[in-house]
Amino acid sequence: MSDEQDRPGVVVGPSSPEVVGSEFAEVAVSVDHEGNGPRLKLEDLRTGRVRYLDALELETVVWLPDGHLRQLLDPSAHRWREDK
Amino acid sequence: MDCVTATVPQAGTDRPDYSALIQPERVHGSLYTDPRIFAEELERIWYRTWVYVGHESEVPQPGDYVRKNIGPQDLVMTRDREGQVHLLVNRCAHRANLVCEDERGNSNSFRCPYHGWTFRNNGELLGYPYHQGYGGRGKLNLGMATVPRVESYRGFVFGSFAEDGPTLTEHLGAAAGEIDRLCRLSPEGEVELNAGWLKHRTRANWKLLAENETDGYHPQFVHGSIFSVTGSPIGALYSEKSTAVTRDLGNGHSENDLRPEFRRHGEPMRWFGTTPDRVPDYVAKMRQAYGDEAEQILVEGAPHVMIFPNLFIAEIQVFVIQPLSVDECVQHSTAVQLKGAPELNRRMISQSIGSVGPAGMLLADDTEMYERNQVGAEQLRPEWLEIRRGMHRERVDERGLRVGTATDETGMRGFWSHYKTLMEDDK
């Protein structure tokens, strides 16, 4: 029945079964099986940019110290820089 | 006797003379209508004393955040990775844009949509785009502002914009015991406020609401329509024959203590309008958790307490008063949820929907009165609102607190005496 309206803030892309979204970012998350082993597929829905993370990379993220994560969250750490 | 004019009396300074406006038996109408007084209230009450903001159960997980407020101030209540709760002012440190727009969400960091400045959920600045404009990364020490003092009591989070002042425990004083009474109705000793909020826009001064919360004189009139069609026993609690009392708890807090009536009947769950056999799991869990004390808890029921200036616990509902201007505020209301009591929780949600909020069969009528009362207070004569009811029969109880009968204006007098102290405070 179509009387329920869409929940705000949740965007469902065509190929993305799950979206981790907030008012600040929306990333489609799925496990990709195209390779010889599974990997996490992350798609930034606002730009279309895709990043795959394998198991070892994910484990590294799990162990990333909070301070390091904060540095990465600086918008000019890697993304919005004059030299890019 | 009525020699004061309808304009705000002055006392040699350009500040209103609160001693003239607030008298033991009456208060001046301008307290509800003068925008200058509202501006002073923001400064001396809302942006200084402890104000209730939210409940820890509204941000259960690290990274959770909800939009909250202190009067017109837009706040974000967050929980950081370590589990600590913060109150941030929802304003970007760059050019003051709102940082959070959603009512709630989960994010450990916030990125302002205007120019991309990014903050940790404790307010700390994590960075800004194109850093060369500021001479490099990490050059600015500009975070989102935080409410300087944040403390919680049994999950109820309060904030104070003053760097120092009385502690929350000092502020709550005797009212803390009423929060305890609410919590002990849960077999796990905890309440949660996670059933969502109704937001009721009210064109009235916030003090009309605060005063009404423990006014036991009005229910038979304002709520007579619903009492008569449901045969509700609530009306009798606030009759001239009632043994319930109105108590000034100090610091502007007050309660309608209904326990004498419930003790007189001595029936467990009567306070909830039911009997133990209809909520057997709850009663069994309570007896298991509290042993011999359980009977008393189940007989005495929930508190009915107004905590200055904005938190009203009305048995099974919680109200938060948010003033927006001298003649407008929002009442936020929700159903209390008792941890470990699903049987009661469903009923409390259903009863709350029936009673409170914009369509509530109780609160719509209170709100109609607030709005008519505001219009009345704007009329010039006779200038005063009475608060003298029951003064002659007030007594002091064993805790040294002033007590009146169920229909007396003891709570209002307590409210005004604290209000006056805050407004006259020269700090």
Added chain:
Amino acid sequence: MTAVADAGLDLRQIEQFLYREARYADEHDYDAWEALWTDDALYWVPAGDDAADPRSQVSVIYDNRNRIATRLKQLRTGKRYSQSPPSNLRRVISNVEILGTEGSDTVVGANFVLVESRTRGMEIWAGRVTYKLRVVDGEIRLAYKKVSLVNKDQPLPTLAFLI
């Protein structure tokens, strides 16, 4: 009132019913409005989030048949001050669509705009209504009405009339 066949409600009959329901509400004809409901009625005005479960989250209104009766009894006392005197109301129902069927119920969607006038001032209410209609003894009855206000996430003024 026109009697209708047990199945196959057509849009015209549905519209006539919705307009009548709207008129009873606008004119505070509580008896006629109450008589439209089935015994398993549900009258729902969500707050905040449409997708929230009304049994675990508060709503503005979530009335079963019993509570509809209580609400109307309160209004009939004449001492429901938030509707005494009653608001002056007129609403427009539009964009009526048959959305499908659920068992023997026909599910209908519509938009509405309502202007309320009372001493406090004018209020404009608007939103989406979902109805479930059922033919009982040859007459259309209302089994479900959900009113999703456009501003349900914002502070709402008193809503003591029938929306």
